[in-house]
Amino acid sequence: MSERASAIYQAVILNHNRSPKGYGVVPLATHEADGFNPICGDKVNVSAIIVKDKFVNLGFTAQSCALCRASASVMMEALADSTLSRAEEFVSQFENMIRGKGVVIKGDAAAFEAMRDYPARAKCVLLPWRTLTEALKNGSTASGVPPGLTSVSTELGE
Amino acid sequence: MSRFSRNGKLNIEELRKVFPVLSRQIRGKKLTYLDSGATTLKPLRVIEAVDHYYRNGTANIHRGVHLLSEEATSRYESTRTAVKDFLNAGDEREIVLTSGTTAGINLVAKSFVKSRVKTGDEILITAMEHHANIVPWQMLRDETGCKLVVAPVLEDGSLDVSAFKSLITGRTKFISCVWISNAFGVINPVKEMVHAAKSAGVPIMFDAAQAVAHEAVDVQSLDCDFLVFSGHKLFGPTGVGVLYGKMKHLEVMPPQMGGGDMIKSVSFEKTIYADVPAKFEAGTPDIAAVIGLGEGIRFVTEDLGFDVIRAHEQELLVAAELALQDVPDLKILGTAHPKVPIFSMILGKIHAHDVGTILDLQGVAVRTGHHCAQPLLARFGVPATVRASFSIYNDQEDIKALVQGLRKTLEMFA
Known part of the structure; x- marks a missing residue:
């Protein structure tokens, strides 16, 4: 395996892809959103129960590439039991790390740092995080196709 | 006889020299360009x-x-x-x-x-x-x-x-x-x-x-x-x-x-x-x-002529079909003949984008996604495939690089 390939597809990412944390739709979710990447057709659903500004339950489902799925799993792990303000801060830190803004974060999420050199794939990695942000905005009214979709911006495609 | 052929046979080494980008290194590897379906490379006379x-x-x-x-x-x-x-x-x-x-x-x-x-x-x-x-x-x-x-x-x-x-x-x-x-x-x-x-x-x-x-x-x-x-x-x-x-x-x-x-x-x-x-x-x-x-x-x-183009591309088609048969868990959509050497592939349960990235890291450029033909892929029940599309400047080495890249992808996701 080449050095570069192992920088992206690190064991920690491949493990999260294989055995994702928090996989499934949270029943009776208070917050939910669907995310969609029109470039590749990846779909992500993020659902949560939030009580008193704290995640009580958080889950996701994905029909996606390994990077997107592993990224969602890492997000589940990082934000379980988190407060909303802490979650929003972490989402912003994660995005800044991916955008190559020199932010260092700890834990499994740090495994995605190499993605700053692969902007085409950054969209895959960020999809779950953007979907979570959308869910927090939407509350429980969201879900379902097109109207509730969060489309990542696209500069690609034939 | 045309500029790059003799007795109907393509002189691929000479031909590749007029495509400057083919001498470029991609992420430290020799470029294997298999995305001509998206756009072909440009020869010197065009540039x-x-x-x-x-x-x-x-x-x-x-x-x-x-x-x-x-x-x-x-x-x-x-x-x-x-x-x-x-x-x-x-x-x-x-x-x-x-x-x-x-x-x-x-x-x-x-x-x-x-x-x-x-x-x-x-x-x-x-x-x-x-x-x-x-x-x-x-x-x-x-x-x-x-x-x-x-x-x-x-x-x-x-x-x-x-x-x-x-x-x-x-x-x-x-x-x-x-x-x-x-x-x-x-x-x-x-x-x-x-x-x-x-x-x-x-x-x-x-x-x-x-x-x-x-x-x-x-x-x-x-x-x-x-x-x-x-x-x-x-x-x-x-x-x-x-x-x-x-x-x-x-x-x-x-x-x-x-x-x-x-x-x-x-x-x-x-x-x-x-x-x-x-x-x-x-x-x-x-x-x-x-x-x-x-x-x-x-x-x-x-410089070429369609007889030379067709002969070379059909050779690539047959060789690539044969080589790809040996890649485990590889499914090709659109196997009907007559066809040109364009292969829409699904590699086991590995998402097309992951395959595309790992191939890119080996210097192999392919298209991943729906290829602006979403209804066609939907007909086959898939949202995305990996497409390798060959052109006149591709050679047997390119087929080897593709197969090797696909095998590496399988190893990584094993």
């Missing part, structure tokens, strides 16, 4: 022609009496002649220079078909169209109330020809079909399709975007009404394309864009349009790209 125009002869066309303008006009118009010969059109005026395949299809939809359809009428396409040959017709459908009818594709990725024929009825007012599928590389039986259309008296257009770099086109013998393609899939620059149309059609079609260069005279009371094809070419075009397209065509006809 130099574009460079020459900007460096030695920048001028606008069809106006000005100075030498630079005359030279630019002459080189611009020489592309029209080259296209006419390339397509074996009967008349140079049947060649409209556009910005690409998409522009050509949209022009025909708006200028030719729109006034010929009403509620209840039908436009026939196939299930293997590129979005460029779907969306303009949907827009027309929504505007006019006509119906878009789609001829199905069989399990092997080929057109269901008998269904196609049976869908041509008294309600069918226009047929627009792809010649070679951009997603699968499968070649449609265009002669048979034209025959079916003619028997019913329905005009037919071909999207030849993928076809022109692989197959000789003879619009007179084929007897199609319209044909469109893009320069950048024919070794030429982006931003230029061709609409071929029969003179009798082009003459009655109103222009869709007004401006300079498409008029005979303008007053505030009345404007008289220029003749075909100028009436469709408003504004200053991408002159450099048009000149480059002419060189792209000369590269194909003078």
Whole structure:
């Protein structure tokens, strides 16, 4: 395996892809959103129960590439039991790390740092995080196709 | 014998030397370019022609009496002649220079078909169209109330020809079909399709975007009404394309864009349009790209010839099919023959984007995603595939690099 390939597809990412944390739709979710990447057709659903500004339950489902799925799993792990303000801060830190803004974060999420050199794939990695942000905005009214979709911006495609 | 061949056999080493980008290292590896379906690489003679125009002869066309303008006009118009010969059109005026395949299809939809359809009428396409040959017709459908009818594709990725024929009825007012599928590389039986259309008296257009770099086109013998393609899939620059149309059609079609260069005279009371094809070419075009397209065509006809191209590509097709058989868990969509070496692949349960990234890290450039043919992939129940599309400059080493890259991907996800 080449050095570069192992920088992206690190064991920690491949493990999260294989055995994702928090996989499934949270029943009776208070917050939910669907995310969609029109470039590749990846779909992500993020659902949560939030009580008193704290995640009580958080889950996701994905029909996606390994990077997107592993990224969602890492997000589940990082934000379980988190407060909303802490979650929003972490989402912003994660995005800044991916955008190559020199932010260092700890834990499994740090495994995605190499993605700053692969902007085409950054969209895959960020999809779950953007979907979570959308869910927090939407509350429980969201879900379902097109109207509730969060489309990542696209500069690609034939 | 042509510049890069002897006794019909391609001298691939010499040919590769005229594609400068092939000597580039990609992420520290030799470039294996397998994305010619998206756009072909450009040979030196195209690059130099574009460079020459900007460096030695920048001028606008069809106006000005100075030498630079005359030279630019002459080189611009020489592309029209080259296209006419390339397509074996009967008349140079049947060649409209556009910005690409998409522009050509949209022009025909708006200028030719729109006034010929009403509620209840039908436009026939196939299930293997590129979005460029779907969306303009949907827009027309929504505007006019006509119906878009789609001829199905069989399990092997080929057109269901008998269904196609049976869908041509008294309600069918226009047929627009792809010649070679951009997603699968499968070649449609265009002669048979034209025959079916003619028997019913329905005009037919071909999207030849993928076809022109692989197959000789003879619009007179084929007897199609319209044909469109893009320069950048024919070794030429982006931003230029061709609409071929029969003179009798082009003459009655109103222009869709007004401006300079498409008029005979303008007053505030009345404007008289220029003749075909100028009436469709408003504004200053991408002159450099048009000149480059002419060189792209000369590269194909003078330096290679379709016999050489076909022989080399069929060799690659057979060798790649054989080599890919040995990759475990690999499924190829669109196995029907005749086809050109374009392979739409699914590797086990690994997502196309992951395969594409791991191949890229080995220097192998492929397309991943839906290839602007979402309805076709949906027909096969997948959102995305990995597409390796070969061209004349690819060799056996490229097949090896692809197979090796796919095997590495499998190892990583084991």
